[in-house]
Amino acid sequence: xxxxxxxxxxxxxxxxxxxxxxxxxxxxxxxxxxxxxxxxxxxxxxxxxxxxxxxxxxxxxxxxxxxxxxxxxxxxxxxxxxxxxxxxxxxxxxxxxxxxxxxxxxxxxxxxxxxxxxxxxxxxxxxxxxxxxxxxxxxxxxxxxxxxxxxxxxxxxxxxxxxxxxxxxxxxxxxxxxxxxxxxxxxxxxxxxxxxxxxxxxxxxxxxxxxxxxxxxxxxxxxxxxxxxxxxxxxxxxxxxxxxxxxxxxxxxxxxxxxxxxxxxxxxxxxxxxxxxxxxxxxxxx
Numbered sequence: 007x008x009x010x011x012x013x014x015x016x017x018x019x020x021x022x023x024x025x026x027x028x029x030x031x032x033x034x035x036x037x038x039x040x041x042x043x044x045x046x047x048x049x050x051x052x053x054x055x056x057x058x059x060x061x062x063x064x065x066x067x068x069x070x071x072x073x074x075x076x077x078x079x080x081x082x083x084x085x086x087x088x089x090x091x092x093x094x095x096x097x098x099x100x101x102x103x104x105x106x107x108x109x110x111x112x113x114x115x116x117x118x119x120x121x122x123x124x125x126x127x128x129x130x131x132x133x134x135x136x137x138x139x140x141x142x143x144x145x146x147x148x149x150x151x152x153x154x155x156x157x158x159x160x161x162x163x164x165x166x167x168x169x170x171x172x173x174x175x176x177x178x179x180x181x182x183x184x185x186x187x188x189x190x191x192x193x194x195x196x197x198x199x200x201x202x203x204x205x206x207x208x209x210x211x212x213x214x215x216x217x218x219x220x221x222x223x224x225x226x227x228x229x230x231x232x233x234x235x236x237x238x239x240x241x242x243x244x245x246x247x248x249x250x251x252x253x254x255x256x257x258x259x260x261x262x263x264x265x266x267x268x269x270x271x272x273x274x275x276x277x278x279x280x281x282x283x284x285x286x287x288x289x290x291x292x
Contacts, residue, residue, distance in 0.1 A: 025042050060156060061156070087147075093129070157184070160193070166179060167213070171211075182230075186247060228260070
């Protein structure tokens with residue numbers, strides 16, 4: 007396959023196929039893995055699938071969502087291809103990259119680091135620029151011009167910020183338990199200090215609560231599901247800060263608080279069909 011993309015695994019599911027690929031990322035300076043779920047297709051009909059990017063959370067890889075969410079069932083029903091990239095560069099052996107689970111490896115925060123030590127941590131450019139170009143050039147069955155984005159926790163943060171900064175590239179966004187105001191929570195403060203430096207005004211460019219004020223021209227409703235039993239709700243996730251900013255900016259938001267649900271993939275799997283349907287509607291598939 008062109009572009010140095012190699013298929014490393016394939017498994018049939020709900021009539022389609024989970025396929026894992028690896029390639030060398032020039033943006034990140036290392037080899038990267040990503041998953042694609044291809045829905046069932048009629049070989050007699052020429053048809054391209056729109057793409058729905060999933061961004062995973064802290065300590066995850068490209069595999070968690072594919073293995074645990076059962077999003078493939080609804081993706082097959084609606085004819086949407088799922089794209090699941092990894093969460094950070096790997097194998098660079100930067101000092102301190104694996105000292106904690108909430109920073110470094112597995113914790114790229116979907117930003118472009120400005121500090122020299124972490125110069126390879128450019129997950130924003132990887133997700134927004136390099137990966138879509140790679141898909142466009144190597145997978146003719148995908149229509150990368152029709153794209154939406156969603157994610158969980160750190161990936162929910164990534165989905166919201168990427169969407170708000172690129173309203174021309176994505177038809178819709180949703181999130182499960184996103185880190186909605188990272189400049190005001192310990193996870194975000196740790197990551198932003200190390201990746202972006204001490205100037206807190208630079209942090210706002212990767213904080214959905216601030217970006218809503220800067221890019222208020224959102225026409226499609228933002229969907230967020232948040233478990234009320236989530237132990238990270240009040241000190242790390244802060245969805246009500248984002249909700250307040252959306253109200254002030256007249257940005258359409260559906261924030262659903264789900265009683266008893268925690269931060270896990272049990273929660274995600276319960277409501278994943280709603281999210282796939284949300285994006286399929288925006289992608290004009292219904």
